Amino acid sequence: MARTADFIVIGGGIAGISVAYELLPHGSVAVLEQESATGYHSTGRSAAVMSENYGPRLWSRLVTATRGFLENPPEGFTDLPLVTDRGALFLAQAHETGQLQAQYDDLIARGARVELMPAADALRYCEVLRADKYATAMYEPDCKDVDTNELMMGYQRRIRAAGGAVVTDARVTAIHRDANGWRVDTTAGEFHGGTLVNAAGGWVQQVAEMAGLGYRNVVPFRRTAVTFDAPSGSNLHHWPMTFDVAETFYFKPEAGKVMVSPVDMAASAPCDAQADEMEVALAIDRIETFTTMKVARLSHRWGGLRTFAPDHEPVIGADPPDAGFIWLAGQGGNGVMASAASARLAASLAVGRGIPADIAALGITEDAISPGRSCVLANEDVQVGSAEAIYGAD
Template identity: 80%
Template structure:
């Protein structure tokens, strides 16, 4: 296995493999993944939907800009469609109707297909809802399920075909910069590279710390999910992904069952996240409150990490302390659906090309996503002399 490359990508989730794929025309690429299987952490635990009405302004624009790739991937990339129909339903209480209207207006301007209806009409898409708590609903028919496995496989095949390397079981333990570039020690041996791309998800801050960079506020938060059997005779396969605007629950069909999340967001250390028992109970309670379903038995429960900057916008671009250390992090709940455009953006910035014209036309600027922006750089931690933190 070659141990030297122009680009060393740390992290083999969707961010790592997608940016590696985008970097292939610009030089040799090695992806380092600590686990034995790429996608083991956040990427393998997501709800796997694409909706243009989710996340912050820049993330939702990156979702719109990713749709073309996911709908029509390059020839030979995938062996099955990456997207299948799902639809999304957003439920607003009376005091949230103005907020839903604003989201609707924004989506219309962006060319999305959406329909606003009285909440009671939402029963035509999902017959188990109890609509009485809600005033208004918005239906987004073009929300899609993403085949994350096929997407990951497509990127991995592309990387291997171009002689890129994905090294699994390669946990990065130390990073040094010298005249020859970056020296990266891992549990699978030493690697060298000209530019590091930090795609380490919940571990992104830890990886930057190993490289000797200052603290960046890019932190993981746990989310819990549960699946259970749908009521007999229900139209499960036709139900949309259903959210409430207040973000207290969402549910969707998932592999023949119902998946529900109480949309918890608990800051945590980077780890193999597990379901939180209190959140599991809340998930069941919300399903039984807002739908006519009962949950006699849970089929499966899991936790996953979603990683955020304080403003929840992307953290993409060169670190302010070292132009050869490029971030692709802070994906929050948009990392799979926005992967294609985010990877293209990160690769363009890693190779000094600036923001691609189509993304600039959407209003995306380097400053707004920079790891050097004020809310991401922890000035207080930076001002403290080394060795005085902790205790």
């Protein structure tokens, strides 16, 4: 028998689960996830940090607007902290110092705590850096590790307690529109709903095509990550998330190991992404070039998809030809850290309430995030350059 909900959300990653939670006050919700568990794709493969200096301009503002939720979740949402202190270091070579200064000025204007210093001083945060390779460093003490699993669990407990459904093994295979709303065929049966939310991560463009909307330029790129043993006797647990401004690598402590990514961004079909062997080799080379660590043996390697519009900014709101088709997409590397505000924003636009005042105050407009903006409609290449480079140039 067909099941009915006011809001049908396609995708059981952080985007779909968080927007379903934000829609609960406005009607019934059903989240459809093709895998046997939620969070299997990008959400379960992230570095799980929150930094207000990460990502393009509008995404980084949505991080600012998410911080309050993650630091002080609603009463009863979880018994565990959703975030723990990590700190972040950003390392600039001499010719990148102006870019780092611009990021510093912007963060100060947003009320963030940051400190600029000569690169040598960064050794007090992470003793394995080859500080002589850099000129300047910036430390962001309020960068946090996010407990993504607990965040997902908190949302799902609330959805189920409110009578909402999170249906796994429910791959959407066809979407039909009629005067009453949407009919969605899945491998777990048929669902009917008035509003469809496209939160399918790397698959959002395919979902739009199934719904008859045509091509939308929001497409996935693969990123590789590995973990390895830290040198014995190191102060690993206190190390910050460490980025270089040129965006050639980052590393952080991860469950007693060191996680490193060569920050690759390779166009990919939507898929169960795997680590790229060439990128694994690059990750090791960068760690051994820019730190004093040697990588003897890898513990784990994985790949994940990050999905972008050509300008790297959010794709949130109604698709212009169809106000009943809502996007929450294009999160790139900010999907976990900006989840609460982007979900609240998508839900508000889905019910015709516009941009919440606190988010509008950060300079986010409907036009700038619209799925109908020209770069999303155009079949132009997504910029493969780093999100930070785009942010820095803004």
